[in-house]
Amino acid sequence: MSANGTQAIDRAAQLLALVVQADEPISFTELADETGLARSTTSRLLAALERHHLLERDGNGAYISGPLFALYAARHDPWSQVARLAEPILEKIGAETGETVNLAVPRSHTVVHIAQVNATYVLGARDWLQVPVPPHCSALGKVLYAFGCLELPEGALEQLTSHSLATPAALRSEIATIRRRGYATAREELEIGLDAVAAPVHGRDGNVIAALGVSGPSARLRGQLDDVGRLLIEHGSALSQLLRRRSPKEGPAWG
Amino acid sequence: MSANGTQAIDRAAQLLALVVQADEPISFTELADETGLARSTTSRLLAALERHHLLERDGNGAYISGPLFALYAARHDPWSQVARLAEPILEKIGAETGETVNLAVPRSHTVVHIAQVNATYVLGARDWLQVPVPPHCSALGKVLYAFGCLELPEGALEQLTSHSLATPAALRSEIATIRRRGYATAREELEIGLDAVAAPVHGRDGNVIAALGVSGPSARLRGQLDDVGRLLIEHGSALSQLLRRRSPKEGPAWG
DNA sequence: ACCGTTGTTTCATATTGTGGAACTCGACTC
DNA sequence: GAGTCGAGTTCCACAATATGAAACAACGGT
Known part of the structure; x- marks a missing residue:
């Protein structure tokens, strides 16, 4: 499943998959627990994903799929x-x-x-x-x-x-x-x-x-x-x- | 636009955005040129994204949005x-x-x-x-x-x-x-x-x-x-x- | 005011990602 | 069929980058 030189991406993708596959918004803590990543790491990765419009946060700060997914859906x-x-x-x-x-x-x-x-x-x-x-x-x-x-x-x-x-x-x-x-x-x-x-x-x-x-x-x-x-x-x-x-x-x- | 400790993710997200936003499949070389990344780096990043179902390749080896996007669309x-x-x-x-x-x-x-x-x-x-x-x-x-x-x-x-x-x-x-x-x-x-x-x-x-x-x-x-x-x-x-x-x-x- | 919970930032460290070069593979040419 | 080019992947020494413990910040409860 995992290869060389992509630890950060593997972890980020794992977070992303969790959020997209979930029916409901997921909180920071759930994501950190689920993946077993350090909280600091989780925070950095999620911020990066958000910055790139792959994720976004709802009113309560929980994570949901970002605009890039919405764009894809609209296009299709x-x-x-x-x-x-x-x-x-x-x-x-x-x-x-x-x-x-x-x-x-x-x-x-x-x-x-x-x-x-x-x-x-x-x-x-x-x-x-x-x-x-x-x-x-x-x-x-x-x-x-x-x-x-x-x-x-x-x-x-x-x-x-x-x-x-x-x-x-x-x-x-x-x-x-x-x-x-x-x-x-x-x-x-x-x-x-x-x-x-x-x-x-x-x-x-x-x-x-x-x-x-x-x-x-x-x-x-x-x-x-x-x-x-x-x-x-x-x-x-x-x-x-x-x-x-x-x-x-x-x-x-x-x- | 960019922050600390996420170079790899920034680059990967950039590749991902290019593929998703494009109307047509994009080739490896186009992606490497467009982002200015080394071909070796591009190859590793794309492989990781593909491994995580964020991208996939069509019959000609060109990259298109992967199953995770399709899943999102179906859900919505x-x-x-x-x-x-x-x-x-x-x-x-x-x-x-x-x-x-x-x-x-x-x-x-x-x-x-x-x-x-x-x-x-x-x-x-x-x-x-x-x-x-x-x-x-x-x-x-x-x-x-x-x-x-x-x-x-x-x-x-x-x-x-x-x-x-x-x-x-x-x-x-x-x-x-x-x-x-x-x-x-x-x-x-x-x-x-x-x-x-x-x-x-x-x-x-x-x-x-x-x-x-x-x-x-x-x-x-x-x-x-x-x-x-x-x-x-x-x-x-x-x-x-x-x-x-x-x-x-x-x-x-x-x- | 105190504590617990949740999330972000800092920073020394070595683990991880990097890119040049070498390599593989296929298509095309002569 | 040997030779050449272009596209893409793998290798590897190197240091830049991501890492996580710990400090910090921001709440909410009691």
């Missing part, structure tokens, strides 16, 4: 991987349209944005990353409704502006249109003055797993919703193909 | 956390009924089982963990349909046995029953001789995120489906409350 989350693969495509759409581009996925009856490229114009959408939005007011959300990623709501719909869809019936009728032409629009339905377009992205198994969309001021976007829609369908299927090739082994929790 | 996956919290409750249901108990979540138009406690009887269900199952043949799946976790299918349904639900209409009518009484049953619909019962589990935001169910031979279970159903509703809401208290910060990708 299936959605981040999709987001990273999508990044260059979003960039391209951003360059072609000048507007804010988003990639969104369904989560718990809402839509959340997992990747964004900002408008080249000064006037553009805010940073939507991780912010949940009512799907019926969002082009991205309507796409997810239309392709069966989100359960349709039943009661009256929340009216965020006077243009928001008000009833499930209106939503259903719009969904039919979206399915037919392949992209969704939202005209000042989330916020006055804000228009958006979106198209679906398919996962490895063919089901729709995400939506790709552009949003910007109605003043600029209103006239070209259809053109941008066609653009998004193209880029959306390009992204789908990319995912089909280079997606993580097996099917993760998509859809 | 929202569903594993749910599964771990649920474990004692499954045990209790297993003890009370003697049958196989499962916790299942929706994934990509199927149901997957994320936790299981086996029957105390010899005759019991196989290990279903991670195996996807057609939802319309499963009590767990029907619960997820009934509470809006899965999009209803449209075409004809796959007939796994002569008792399987055949049409979306039949499914919809059964869903109405399930919503009313709070639990779902499946009588030899997945496999001849196998009955099952299931009830919903709610996440922190109140939406249904999982289903809790019992399955076993029709010969034993058929007479007590309703009793077990009521039992599951109780335990299901106990689990829901547990999740409401002790679930990870913010809402993860549930539902």
Whole structure:
């Protein structure tokens, strides 16, 4: 198990393994006892591990896994991987349209944005990353409704502006249109003055797993919703193909 | 940045950080160059890190994050956390009924089982963990349909046995029953001789995120489906409350 | 004010890690 | 098949580095 010239590392790794494998935070004393190391040594080693973000301490001074582990986990989350693969495509759409581009996925009856490229114009959408939005007011959300990623709501719909869809019936009728032409629009339905377009992205198994969309001021976007829609369908299927090739082994929790 | 008595650890941590933060595997030489360490030193340090499962090598000998990071990620996956919290409750249901108990979540138009406690009887269900199952043949799946976790299918349904639900209409009518009484049953619909019962589990935001169910031979279970159903509703809401208290910060990708 | 518990810093010591050089292994060339 | 290069590992004399006892600091209990 142990080799030459690495006593310090062996001991540090042992401490690290104890902390990471433990379900609960571990105290200094537990670690020192468990490893049988001198308290002074334990202290120095733990401080070094903490300095390098391999460990950190909770409010009570007990040790827990550090930010480097969190970073690893974030990097290996299936959605981040999709987001990273999508990044260059979003960039391209951003360059072609000048507007804010988003990639969104369904989560718990809402839509959340997992990747964004900002408008080249000064006037553009805010940073939507991780912010949940009512799907019926969002082009991205309507796409997810239309392709069966989100359960349709039943009661009256929340009216965020006077243009928001008000009833499930209106939503259903719009969904039919979206399915037919392949992209969704939202005209000042989330916020006055804000228009958006979106198209679906398919996962490895063919089901729709995400939506790709552009949003910007109605003043600029209103006239070209259809053109941008066609653009998004193209880029959306390009992204789908990319995912089909280079997606993580097996099917993760998509859809 | 650096302190006394930890040169070796500082250097090792530097190597580790480079590997973890990199998107791609990194070769020995890149690491030695990047850190400016002697090749002999680099070799010893990397070997130690690998020995302790902090790093590993891919097919080409390049370094990537090791199993300890994967373990961390698995531990912090929202569903594993749910599964771990649920474990004692499954045990209790297993003890009370003697049958196989499962916790299942929706994934990509199927149901997957994320936790299981086996029957105390010899005759019991196989290990279903991670195996996807057609939802319309499963009590767990029907619960997820009934509470809006899965999009209803449209075409004809796959007939796994002569008792399987055949049409979306039949499914919809059964869903109405399930919503009313709070639990779902499946009588030899997945496999001849196998009955099952299931009830919903709610996440922190109140939406249904999982289903809790019992399955076993029709010969034993058929007479007590309703009793077990009521039992599951109780335990299901106990689990829901547990999740409401002790679930990870913010809402993860549930539902 | 006293003690016990927990954690950090100091410092003399020799154990431990270091890096140059020698070595091994495989791939490529002629 | 001998010769050459590049990548990586092992050896070993040396001293720089990590070590642990003990002193110190910071609490909390009684």
